[in-house]
Amino acid sequence: MADELTIEVLRTTKALNRIEPEWDALALACGDRSGFCRYPFVSQSWARHRTDARNRLSILAIRRQRTLVAIVPLMKRSDGYGPSTLKWLDSKTPLYDDMLLAPDEDLEAVAQQVGRYLRNAWLVRKLKAEFVLAGSNADRLLSRLGADAQSNYNAYAARVEGYASWDEYLLSRSARTRAAYRRLHRRLAELGEVRIDIVSDTSELEAAIAWIFERKRAWVHDRYGRENWLSPAETESFFRTVSGSLRERGDAFAISMTCGGACIASMLAFRNGATLYVSKMAFDPAWGKFSPGWLLIFEAIKVVIAQKMNNLDFMIGTEPWKDRSADHSREVLQYRLKLPVFGAFGR
Template structure:
């Protein structure tokens, strides 16, 4: 029997914060693959792509080392209001759907014990951690340490989004979660599409050129509501560069999962996912609104359901969608909870500031509930 690995929180850790470009590339890449909670939005290539976004600050990265091994990493930035440092926060921009740190399994407590004092030395009045999974090992370790130290923390946002879990076949999933009448309608729509031309669902192969697929995806997105509202990937050159770089990098390292639905050789829906081991994260979906009456977005998601559960055997797929999404919530009934936190530093001013903000948020919620009650 192999010897048990040493307990991570009994080893000596050292924490540092450096510019993202100075992080050793090989160590960052290896940690991203080994992390206990997968997060494709904090990989080196994702950060490299997203720094081009106009709202993105230049990030630094909190590193926690155990000997020569990188045990954890978290991109961070300083949020400023009128030039004053308000808080230290995990790095955020429009592409990021998850803010979990990259931490090796078993090193979660050691990571936070080393990280919290280092973060407290940065400019800012408190620590803001957004888009965390409260059930992850890293989050649970953080909560335990804060409780041990008698330090409060406050939820600033709490919602749940659609997620797909393994454990059943796609047929079993559909029978359990999608009404028979709806499944019958899906079959009817597919038959109608097949009458217009060959209905083909295919997937980008590792050896195929990715740029033509990216161009087709961006074209579909631009013709829809995202194009009309100016939030498509091609809305500006920085956003297009960011998404193109993410997709190219993922294709190069074999983590891009790119699906296409065509009728008579014409793409009418496309779906991209970023895979991390046995997990996947949906990055973009687009369809041609000229075919909207055929529900191409739903049909490609149902086809992907069969791929993810029956052929790929993924453990979890995160929709990365907003709460209450009108389409994906209907076919993926399971949820992943996402929270954002305000964590005071260990001093009186920081505690009072976070407590005051929490009470102000509570009053806003109460006022909103009262107004809604009157309107009803």
């Protein structure tokens, strides 16, 4: 029942740090649904926002009796004078916005408590979330709260399940795809030894992330002629710090391809349960005719099969290699919920 639930609003970094053990336990219980709501992602997201004096932490920690059963990661942003806006606490990058919800918890009861909190919030005009994956817990919660949704993006993925081995998977692809894969590898081998490395050592992983970001920034400049969310050094620092926190448990690593000792393509990947997320990928344009990015996706599929996962998530955005590799897509929604500015007194 909703009345058995209580909400604690985490308003300080100290309060956020205090709850880390409980947070980790809840994320572990959530399994595949914990996604980018694991503690390293959210704590480092707040580290990016807290330097702006207009931002205030407002994470909702929801308990049934004394047990933590849900977390809704929010922050409050003041636009100067007047009412504030509640926003999903994002990383300033297009990672999915979501929440943690214990598998046996009643979402309807949680939604009632969150709705009650929002309706009584003082001088808050609306709630915003930018990158909500259709079917996620955040999507279900915001729908129950009556928020308006708009579909702005698609997220692409490939199901990789039911294959006993990489060879079995490759045989399931078309003859044309198999021939192209083998031909490209042969052409690369003519120029030097081709190596695929799973990179998780701290210094090597940091070097791989630096390599990826250097090339991604150049790609952004060449394609758009201006900077975007990927360009600031703080973005690279965010992914480096989160990766450092997750790598020891095998949930963050890079997959790098070299030819003759030169790195030609690399990706940063995050594992969560049965899903491998391709977070960042880059290749050296000088090797573009060998389709190294496409070949690297096959290496990620090898990892998925070897580690008995079943889904490869290419995240938000459209790219030719995603069209070539994905077998389904999902909507990514933007949500807006208007709130009574004066809380309960405004009704």
